[in-house]
Amino acid sequence: MQRYDMFIDGESRAPATGQWFPTDNPYLGTPWAEIAQGGPSDIDDAVRAAHRALHTGPWADLTASARGALLRRLGDTIAANARRLAETEVRDNGKIFTEMYGQLRYLPEWFAYYGGLADKVEGSVIPIDKKGYFTYTKKEPVGVVAAITPWNSPLLLLAWKIAPALAAGCTVVVKPSEFTSASTLELVRLFHEAGLPPGVVNVVTGFGKDVGAALVEHPLVRKISFTGSDTTGRHINQAAARDFKQVSLELGGKSPNIVFADADLAAAANGAVSGIFAATGQTCIAGSRLLVQESVHDEVVRRVVDLARTARMGDPMDEHTQVGPVTTPAQYAKVLDYVDIARREGAALALGGKSATRPECGNGWFVEPTIFTGVRNSMRIAQEEVFGPVLAVIPFRDEDEAVSLANDSRYGLGAGVWTSDIGRAFRVSDRIRSGTVWVNTYRAVSPLVPFGGVKESGVGRENGIEAITAYLENKSVWINTGAAAGNPFVMR
Incomplete structure (x- = not known):
């Protein structure tokens, strides 16, 4: 070696x-x-x-x-x-x-x-x-x-x-x-x-x-x-x-990715998947809480599940791989522990929830892209940083509730807002307690823009x-x- x-x-x-x-x-x-x-x-x-x-x-x-x-x-x-x-x-x-x-x-x-x-x-x-x-x-x-x-x-x-x-x-x-x-x-x-x-x-x-x-x-x-x-x-x-x-x-972070009913839902679904499954969810700004307005909740969940299901896992050196392994054995065990915690607390498993057993994953520490619905913001899966490919979907009624849920966290690192209403984009960005807010995008960084x-x-x-x-x-x-x-x- x-x-x-x-x-x-x-x-x-x-x-x-x-x-x-x-x-x-x-x-x-x-x-x-x-x-x-x-x-x-x-x-x-x-x-x-x-x-x-x-x-x-x-x-x-x-x-x-x-x-x-x-x-x-x-x-x-x-x-x-x-x-x-x-x-x-x-x-x-x-x-x-x-x-x-x-x-x-x-x-x-x-x-x-x-x-x-x-x-x-x-x-x-x-x-x-x-x-x-x-x-x-x-x-x-x-x-x-x-x-x-x-x-x-x-x-x-x-x-x-x-x-x-x-x-x-x-x-x-x-x-x-x-x-x-x-x-x-x-x-x-x-x-x-x-x-x-x-x-x-x-x-x-x-x-x-x-x-x-x-x-x-x-x-x-x-x-x-x-x-x-x-x-x-x-x-x-x-x-x-x-x-x-x-x-x-x-x-750490427990960043909310907020999808309003007037958003481009295809773009929002892409942003949700990128926010949590890119980098195998091992990023401090992972959009691990997906807040979705009730009227489009089922449609957004369907789009996100369908897209996440297509994720190609395997050798991270392969240019076609989209989701790699968890970095350490301890983190791998922690992610699977949180999957069990979410189940015990009553969240509904919509996708994944287990180790990846695909042949292309070999002996690596892989966890299937995992999505939970029916999540309450008080659940541990919504309040604690998992640092893995696990998404918690939380419905909301209106703008006020979306902001309230977004801010109901001890963290405040990143947040995403998906909407076609420019007024709402400014209002919600102003009200969210977070160091960064991305509107109709997610995980963008630059040496020119402060981050924290x-x-x-x-x-x-x-x-x-x-x-x-x-x-x-x-x-x-x-x-x-x-x-x-x-x-x-x-x-x-």
């Missing part, structure tokens, strides 16, 4: 523990590579390397324009290696190649966008109300950033963090998911070959209790950017508060201009140009 070491201070490095652990191919259900099992001393080395790079050496001496040019070169490096990186991600997390390759081909846009923003960060001169002073503000990097990424889209979600962080002048230590570390290690080595100075981006692999906790608690880390579960996010937020680290947390959640879906925003400001501190400078000395015991 291929063996992956960590990457610290510009070089591959074996773990101090002297141990490696297997990473599995979800389609085959067997290990395909070994990943370095790091520990606290590896984290300390990586953070100190990042801290040195931040303050000394070539990275610290780069102008903002030079940083921007380097980011654009990193984007070109991704473009040149997109297929190989996508194949690694498919092997590691089981998502279909067509989606992973599409993500990797689009990924350079994050580095182009933030490369362009790097030298557009400006301070300001303040027309101060005191004589004899010149005052101005400037933006400075927040410091060493801990980037902790999940297993569902490792490189896309890493780019959302490191592109703005590097544009701001920060340095980064990445802790990828222990289930999907290989592509991150391959990417950072490519970055080093493309000219990224040593210590600017480091990768320490391993388990949360060992390397994750040590990274979050390290005193030289000044910001933590985390994508993952709300449970882990809560622990990180509490740990960060102890020494006042800044945090960006992109957490409200309520228990997180803190802060990724993407857009807001993301680079999250990695910057504002410094105010006062220069005495001739103000007379006054009473030293009185504030001037």
Whole structure:
């Protein structure tokens, strides 16, 4: 099997523990590579390397324009290696190649966008109300950033963090998911070959209790950017508060996809299927609650069931495959547990509800696309994040009830609205408590548009201009140009 070491201070490095652990191919259900099992001393080395790079050496001496040019070169490096990186991600997390390759081909846009923003960060001169002073503000990097990424889209979600962080002048230590570390290690080595100075981006692999906790608690880390579960996010937020680290947390979701009677029902059915069965439902923005107006409920359910039934499952490397395996055995078991929970609570199974036994699924961790009807919003299947190909259909009477059901969740990450009434599109978008609302589409993202959640879906925003400001501190400078000395015991 291929063996992956960590990457610290510009070089591959074996773990101090002297141990490696297997990473599995979800389609085959067997290990395909070994990943370095790091520990606290590896984290300390990586953070100190990042801290040195931040303050000394070539990275610290780069102008903002030079940083921007380097980011654009990193984007070109991704473009040149997109297929190989996508194949690694498919092997590691089981998502279909067509989606992973599409993500990797689009990924350079994050580095182009933030490369362009790097030298557009400006301070300001303040027309101060005191004589004899010149005052101005400037933006400075927040410091060493801990980037902790999940297993569902490792490189896309890493780019959302490191592109703005590097544009701001920060340095980064990445802790990828222990289930999907290989592509991150391959990417950072490519970055080093493309000219990224040593210590600017480091990768320490391993388990949360060992390397994750040590990274979050390290005193030289000044910001933590985390994508993952709300449970882990809560622990990180509490740990960060102890020494006042800044945090960006992109957490879970239970997103409502709302279909009104005046919608294009064919388009809405496509959007519903895309929202939950694309990526095998393993996405924080999965439209896992389908809210359908009563007058078209049966028609929409029929369309969605018919479309989902045609989903082609199998080898995720096959360009014809539409639904791949669940990424980990634990997640596979969790999804099937929620199917049983929904049945016990009285939901009606309209499709799926079991492991996939199709020959083309082999020994992989596959779950049939599953649809429940007769769901009440109080059921666990409607309130808890399943993170798998399971859809809960909930009927509603009118606009007010649709909004009420949509907001009746501890999450607030994404939402979809399907309607031909432009007034309703604006009204409902305004009333839904969610970080993103898609109207007559779903799952669209861009480096230009902020992304993040409200309520228990997180803190802060990724993407857009807001993301680079999250990695910057504002410094105010006062220069005495001739103000007379006054009473030293009185504030001037």
